[in-house]
Amino acid sequence: xxxxxxxxxxxxxxxxxxxxxxxxxxxxxxxxxxxxxxxxxxxxxxxxxxxxxxxxxxxxxxxxxxxxxxxxxxxxxxxxxxxxxxxxxxxxxxxxxxxxxxxxxxxxxxxxxxxxxxxxxxxxxxxxxxxxxxxxxxxxxxxxxxxxxxxxxxxxxxxxxxxxxxxxxxxxxxxxxxxxxxxxxxxxxxxxxxxxxxxxxxxxxxxxxxxxxxxxxxxxxxxxxxxxxxxxxxxxxxxxxxxxxxxxxxxxxxxxxxxxxxxxxxxxxxxxxxxxxxxxxxxxxxxxxxxxxxxxxxxxxxxxxxxxxxxxxxxxxxxxxxxxxxxxxxxxxxxxxxxxxxxxxxxxxxxxxxxxxxxxxxxxxxxxxxxxxxxxxx
Amino acid sequence: xxxxxxxxxxxxxxxxxxxxxxxxxxxxxxxxxxxxxxxxxxxxxxxxxxxxxxxxxxxxxxxxxxxxxxxxxxxxxxxxxxxxxxxxxxxxxxxxxxxxxxxxxxxxxxxxxxxxxxxxxxxxxxxxxxxxxxxxxxxxxxxxxxxxxxxxxxxxxxxxxxxxxxxxxxxxxxxxxxxxxxxxxxxxxxxxxxxxxxxxxxxxxxxxxxxxxxxxxxxxxxxxxxxxxxxxxxxxxxxxxxxxxxxxxxxxxxxxxxxxxxxxxxxxxxxxxxxxxxxxxxxxxxxxxxxxxxxxxxxxxxxxxxxxxxxxxxxxxxxxxxxxxxxxxxxxxxxxxxxxxxxxxxxxxxxxxxxxxxxxxxxxxxxxxxxxxxxxxxxxxxxxxxxxxxxxxxxxxxxxxxxxxxxxxxxxxxxxxxxxxxxxxxxxxxxxxxxxxxxxxxxxxxxxxxxxxxxxxxxxxxxxxxxxxxxxxxxxxxxxxxxxxxxxxxxxxxxxxxxxxxxxxxxxxxxxxxxxxxxxxxxxxxxxxxxxxxxxxxxxxxxxxxxxxxxxxxxxxxxxxxxxxxxxxxxxxxxxxxxxxxxxxxxxxxxxxxxxxxxxxxxxxxxxxxxxx
Numbered sequence: 007x008x009x010x011x012x013x014x015x016x017x018x019x020x021x022x023x024x025x026x027x028x029x030x031x032x033x034x035x036x037x038x039x040x041x042x043x044x045x046x047x048x049x050x051x052x053x054x055x056x057x058x059x060x061x062x063x064x065x066x067x068x069x070x071x072x073x074x075x076x077x078x079x080x081x082x083x084x085x086x087x088x089x090x091x092x093x094x095x096x097x098x099x100x101x102x103x104x105x106x107x108x109x110x111x112x113x114x115x116x117x118x119x120x121x122x123x124x125x126x127x128x129x130x131x132x133x134x135x136x137x138x139x140x141x142x143x144x145x146x147x148x149x150x151x152x153x154x155x156x157x158x159x160x161x162x163x164x165x166x167x168x169x170x171x172x173x174x175x176x177x178x179x180x181x182x183x184x185x186x187x188x189x190x191x192x193x194x195x196x197x198x199x200x201x202x203x204x205x206x207x208x209x210x211x212x213x214x215x216x217x218x219x220x221x222x223x224x225x226x227x228x229x230x231x232x233x234x235x236x237x238x239x240x241x242x243x244x245x246x247x248x249x250x251x252x253x254x255x256x257x258x259x260x261x262x263x264x265x266x267x268x269x270x271x272x273x274x275x276x277x278x279x280x281x282x283x284x285x286x287x288x289x290x291x292x293x294x295x296x297x298x299x300x301x302x303x304x305x306x307x308x309x310x311x312x313x314x315x316x317x318x319x320x321x322x323x324x325x326x327x328x329x330x331x332x333x334x335x336x337x338x339x340x341x342x343x344x345x346x347x348x349x350x351x352x353x354x355x356x357x358x359x360x361x362x363x364x365x366x367x368x369x370x371x372x373x374x375x376x377x378x379x380x381x382x383x384x
Numbered sequence: 385x386x387x388x389x390x391x392x393x394x395x396x397x398x399x400x401x402x403x404x405x406x407x408x409x410x411x412x413x414x415x416x417x418x419x420x421x422x423x424x425x426x427x428x429x430x431x432x433x434x435x436x437x438x439x440x441x442x443x444x445x446x447x448x449x450x451x452x453x454x455x456x457x458x459x460x461x462x463x464x465x466x467x468x469x470x471x472x473x474x475x476x477x478x479x480x481x482x483x484x485x486x487x488x489x490x491x492x493x494x495x496x497x498x499x500x501x502x503x504x505x506x507x508x509x510x511x512x513x514x515x516x517x518x519x520x521x522x523x524x525x526x527x528x529x530x531x532x533x534x535x536x537x538x539x540x541x542x543x544x545x546x547x548x549x550x551x552x553x554x555x556x557x558x559x560x561x562x563x564x565x566x567x568x569x570x571x572x573x574x575x576x577x578x579x580x581x582x583x584x585x586x587x588x589x590x591x592x593x594x595x596x597x598x599x600x601x602x603x604x605x606x607x608x609x610x611x612x613x614x615x616x617x618x619x620x621x622x623x624x625x626x627x628x629x630x631x632x633x634x635x636x637x638x639x640x641x642x643x644x645x646x647x648x649x650x651x652x653x654x655x656x657x658x659x660x661x662x663x664x665x666x667x668x669x670x671x672x673x674x675x676x677x678x679x680x681x682x683x684x685x686x687x688x689x690x691x692x693x694x695x696x697x698x699x700x701x702x703x704x705x706x707x708x709x710x711x712x713x714x715x716x717x718x719x720x721x722x723x724x725x726x727x728x729x730x731x732x733x734x735x736x737x738x739x740x741x742x743x744x745x746x747x748x749x750x751x752x753x754x755x756x757x758x759x760x761x762x763x764x765x766x767x768x769x770x771x772x773x774x775x776x777x778x779x780x781x782x783x784x785x786x787x788x789x790x791x792x793x794x795x796x797x798x799x800x801x802x803x804x805x806x807x808x809x810x811x812x813x814x815x816x817x818x819x820x821x822x823x824x825x826x827x828x829x830x831x832x833x834x835x836x837x838x839x840x841x842x843x844x845x846x847x848x849x850x851x852x853x854x855x856x857x858x859x860x861x862x863x864x865x866x867x868x869x870x871x872x873x874x875x876x877x878x879x880x881x882x883x884x885x886x887x888x889x890x891x892x893x894x895x896x897x898x899x900x901x902x903x904x905x906x907x908x909x910x911x912x913x914x915x916x917x918x919x920x921x922x923x924x925x926x927x928x929x930x931x932x933x934x935x936x937x938x939x940x941x942x943x944x945x946x947x948x949x950x951x952x953x954x955x956x957x958x959x960x961x962x963x964x965x966x967x968x969x970x971x972x973x974x975x976x977x978x979x980x981x982x983x984x985x986x987x988x989x990x991x992x993x994x995x996x997x
Contacts, residue, residue, distance in 0.1 A: 053578070055565050144397065189401055252423040252431025266435055290424040294417065301413045305406055312402040320398050324405070335412050342419050 024373035030303045031369040035064050038355035044262050045276040045283045063359040067366035074370035083318050086133040093130040096123035097166040122360035124167045124175045132325030134159050139190050140317035146191035174348035178332050185328040247282040247341050258289030276357040281341045300334045310376045319375045326368040447597030450624030454633035460557050464546035467519040469539050471504050476536030489526035544676035551668045555696035558586020559674040590795050594862050597624030623865040630659040630860045638985050639664050647966040649697040649837040655845035655960045657875035658854030665697040699799040702834040706923035707762045708949050709829025713770050716782035718887040722773040728754040731765040742768050759894035762905045764828050771827020776818040780806045786843040788835050793855045805832035837962045845960040848951035851881035908976040910995050915954050920971035921947030943967035948975035959986050
């Protein structure tokens with residue numbers, strides 16, 4: 007058997023190409039660029055570069071999507087550990103050499119482009135977890151050493167990401183890992199141990215959070231509980247974004263006509279709060295369309311997980327989908343005031359090259375799993 | 385194949401879990417949709433009212449930027465305000481009213497005014513569209529009478545930077561400008577927004593965090609017509625701190641006015657502390673051109689000027705130190721023992737090495753020269769020989785000890801390091817080691833060697849103060865608006881050269897005789913009643929050119945740079961001066977008189993003029 011990860015029959019793979027999912031992703035990204043355009047117009051000439059850059063990132067994303075779709079995802083089973091190690095090294099070097107933007111050290115500067123390893127770390131965690139969880143006899147996790155091994159795989163990068171400091175990404179990472187663990191299942195023994203631990207730890211965590219969270223992180227959590235307490239500081243974001251969303255009503259105020267957006271009442275609106283811009287200008291209808299696009303994407307991804315050829319494929323797909331799902335849930339929830347403002351981008355839509363590329367890599371992996379569901383290499 | 389088949393799984397093992405996950409996803413999406421329904425459809429109207437009323441309107445209170453003063457408290461950069469008239473397209477009710485009311489006082493014709501308004505309608509609706517900047521107070525008084533009745537027009541006072549002394553100290557004080565996209569990205573949430581001003585060069589840039597101050601805000605209640613009803617809460621802006629320089633602007637002005645050549649630099653420091661007394665880079669520019677923003681034409685002409693007026697030559701001008709480097713070579717040779725203080729060579733006017741002839745500046749030769757005489761008369765052949773004996777690495781070691789070839793650490797971060805060639809450097813960049821012929825030229829400060837005027841100033845200061853290499857500084861202190869000192873400068877000794885006293889006094893004696901002796905090259909810097917120590921330098925711009933008959937026949941850009949370093953250390957106030965005149969000819973001829981005038985002015989002595997003999 008030739009040891010190749012590329013399909014020999016190109017025509018059949020084009021036919022099997024996951025058009026549905028990919029077009030869905032590109033649509034979301036285009037909606038994102040349109041919203042970024044609207045969000046950055048009030049910044050004047052400084053804002054224009056955001057649209058240009060995001061368009062460039064989208065083009066690169068589509069190229070990667072097509073390229074990786076034709077690569078057998080099982081290459082990740084083989085090389086996954088190296089990807090993980092590479093990302094880990096990148097995370098460590100970012101905390102040493104990275105450049106400080108907005109008070110956080112998250113980027114590695116390559117001159118022309120900046121690379122944010124934490125965005126890709128989520129994907130790396132999914133890959134190693136899928137590898138480790140598929141490479142065992144089926145059944146709920148019941149072995150402590152196994153659990154601790156997998157926990158370490160998640161916690162090491164998560165700790166580095168937290169110190170950047172990027173709490174949002176660390177939370178998203180943990181939620182993705184928990185989702186994958188639950189998907190595999192936990193034995194009753196483990197469940198009861200976790201429940202016992204929780205009873206002991208919750209007070210400890212409360213005290214710990216008081217000491218270890220940075221001031222702005224604490225403020226965000228507190229203002230989530232009561233936004234009116236600090237209407238001009240941290241609560242300002244939540245109040246203004248709710249006004250933006252609410253005032254959009256059914257049909258929205260129209261493209262470029264959102265007063266909250268255009269009058270700059272919204273902060274960081276081209277990145278984390280892009281959904282607020284979108285819902286102010288396109289209203290309930292527009293929001294439903296976006297959320298439906300995300301839901302279809304996620305359900306389609308789960309269907310791919312269901313039909314994957316092997317356990318690795320199933321777990322990989324579930325992990326990938328979990329990344330997108332948790333980003334959407336946290337981001338939209340945070341903009342609408344349902345969850346604390348933790349700084350998580352809206353996949354595909356928010357401004358940011360690393361976030362967009364990693365979302366497209368997720369799509370590419372799903373597409374690769376989908377197009378190989380029945381084939382066997384021959 | 386068997387392995388592959390075993391990979392294939394019964395399709396239903398995970399089926400139930402996938403279904404459960406799908407249901408969870410649907411439920412979460414439903415929850416989001418319900419919240420959305422709630423916000424947009426049920427409470428939408430009240431949020432819409434809030435958006436229209438903008439009751440929680442946050443006004444930014446920009447902080448007044450700190451001023452920059454000279455050491456006597458004379459303002460070098462301060463705030464002034466200008467007015468900008470803008471229209472808000474979304475709020476215009478009747479464009480004709482605007483044309484009627486504003487065209488005249490602004491000096492626009494009604495047609496032009498109409499076309500401006502039409503143009504503005506394309507812009508985003510609620511962003512103010514500036515139609516005239518830099519409006520004078522007179523015009524403002526005309527406008528104010530109307531402004532209350534007409535909607536869609538706003539007049540904003542914007543502070544901008546004023547530099548009362550124009551060109552004086554332009555490179556050191558620097559300029560401010562509107563924040564650029566990349567600066568905005570870098571500053572992140574530190575509080576800059578598009579349109580804010582930020583220091584772009586010089587002290588304005590280096591001390592941005594102190595000068596800027598802290599933005600305040602005011603929460604005001606506004607009614608539907610946009611009128612301010614009441615100020616609810618308010619945090620006043622914290623004004624920026626003032627920066628006080630070490631430079632006395634009247635001395636600086638004298639130096640700048642004395643420097644009449646086309647291009648070059650002067651740096652004067654207090655050798656004991658490293659305090660900079662004057663720092664001149666010519667040509668300069670008027671920083672007021674940049675404020676509030678520079679016109680495209682002015683920017684182009686400054687940027688394309690072949691003499692690069694925007695560059696601060698004192699810290700970024702790279703010049704071969706030429707014969708001023710002989711001080712380094714001499715100290716290296718004495719310390720390394722490659723030459724005895726009393727040993728002498730014969731200078732025949734040239735040195736032949738591997739078929740190549742290296743000439744002395746004096747073609748007739750200096751005859752028998754000792755180290756002392758070779759420094760006083762700046763004999764090249766003597767130092768060719770020393771360069772050959774020492775080799776580049778040993779010379780580089782002493783050059784580095786004097787602080788050459790690396791940034792001096794002055795507060796201006798644009799400073800260039802210069803270059804002191806070593807075998808390691810040559811190997812890395814050219815793949816070969818330094819040849820003997822190159823050692824010869826390094827010995828007299830030519831070849832690859834490049835230094836900045838401020839490095840030479842610190843080298844001279846070290847000779848004046850007994851071997852302490854000081855960190856030069858421009859900022860004396862930073863004071864808050866209330867007058868308390870936030871930061872006070874203390875002199876920093878970077879390291880001590882630990883010179884051998886005998887060698888040291890030898891070099892100092894030679895430097896004194898450069899000025900005092902009849903044959904000394906720096907005789908034009910002689911000031912009766914003051915002991916001046918000096919060394920001249922004439923750095924070649926083009927290599928191995930046969931000497932022409934006179935300097936006047938050589939094209940400007942091929943003429944030699946005139947260099948001169950000098951210090952006075954037997955007075956209560958000491959000074960070390962470096963003068964670099966680009967393409968100025970001989971160091972002793974053009975740079976030395978300039979240094980003399982500067983030193984005379986510093987000590988309040990009358991200029992004795994050129995020595996008559």
